[in-house]
Amino acid sequence: MIVMSIAGVDPSGGAGVFADLKTFQAIGVYGTGIVTALTAQNPYKFFSTLPVSENYIEEQMDAVLDAYEVEFIKTGMLYSPEIIKLVSRKIKDYDLKAVVDPVMVATSGGDLTREDLADAMNRYLLPQAILTTPNISEAEKLTNFEIKTKDDAIEASKNIICDSIITGGHLDGINTINIDGEITIKKQELIKTDNLHGTGCNLSSAIVAYLAKNNDLTTSILKALDYVYEGIKNGNYGTLIAKI
Template sequence: MKHVLTIAGSDTCGGAGIQADLKAMSALGVYGMSVITAVTAQNTNGVFGVQEISKEIIEKQIEVIFEDIRVDAVKIGMLSSIEIIESITKMLKKYNVKNIVIDPVMVSKSKYKLLKDEAIEALKKFVALGTLVTPNIPEAEILADMEIRNEEEMIEAAKKIQNLGAKNVLVKGGHREDNCTDVLLLENGEIVKFPGVRIDTINTHGTGCTLSSSIASLIAKGNSVEEAVCQGKDYITEAIKNSFSIGHGVGPVGHFIDLYKKAGMNYE
């Protein structure tokens, strides 16, 4: 079995962050492990508080994993401060980590800032460690320092992010109203487009976390970046189609929908 590590924040309601990552990893047949960078207080209505984990504990979490267990891929999510970004950079370089998927989390769906403003430049430098970086359009606009209104500008932004050092860049199109195609810029300069289907649901909590962790899992299993993105897109699409409500706001996607059905659970 392949082993995949997620380095990200914790979500109390289980739809995003570490919890979503571990669910997606399990669903895709890899062993998931976690390093928690922050504890959030959130539910389906939004994020109501964040407590960062100290850099010493973050570094110790990474150390004990790599000193004991083979890590086949790493997914990185919420990194809220310069100090945390610098600590994780140091540790990833120390262990010469390969197969790094970076989801540059900046703002929650409820508009709560998960990345401090002063840490944006540090995050731009950090993406150079990425085998793949997976920004949505608002995140790509910040990383590329440009406005994105169409597919051509998505490609332009991907090239600018690649110039920051990232090997491959996936700019996700879900925030566009006219078209939700994702654009993948590969290391060799090839551009691959993944047409999307707009699914009529409000329950999309954790989609970015789930996609990036599923891609990391598929890369760990030996797929190319393009293959992993393609299969990861298929997985998240089905998960969104089978999303469900658990509270009064934005519910989670169906990571384990087949298991729920087998168990006779009514998730609607």
């Protein structure tokens, strides 16, 4: 079972491609990683971003997919509309099943992208995706709809182009899952901790790993939520992701 992450590099190892590969390994699938950008950041501070050219991102994808049969992928930080268009085209060309983590801002507060990407994601990427995993802020950008309550999150999920889970870290732990128009609410206890860097990355990569292990989409989401919750509670993800 071979999966793929298309995302940026966090040199502190807590988010992005490095974190995704750790999650893939912890759950028991082989991960490949396509780098879209380098960042200088840590769990507490964001410094800068250096994007990779679209041509080189394409060459990385072609190189991996020339050697391996990959069905499920996740996307993280894509930086620009041009990169979003490229990745969307490659998803279609290779008939990949994509889970989209619509990364726009780092946990530490830094803007990871050149400009607002919501329009490009809605136009090009989400129509090619099987799932997107926005947090409240990202869901608001994708839908242009303010989310303050559970009902708001449910309504917003109806306006997202593909199936979705709107994560509840900033909504009293209420995760709103919308699969084929069917709403499932999964509420989790909020844990007081600083160990939250990269949780969105780990959630989307865990979903991909569970999908690759022949779970359906809803089951993969629920297992991934439990995986990340246990990682936050215990200060790690499995035994492979260090406490940040």
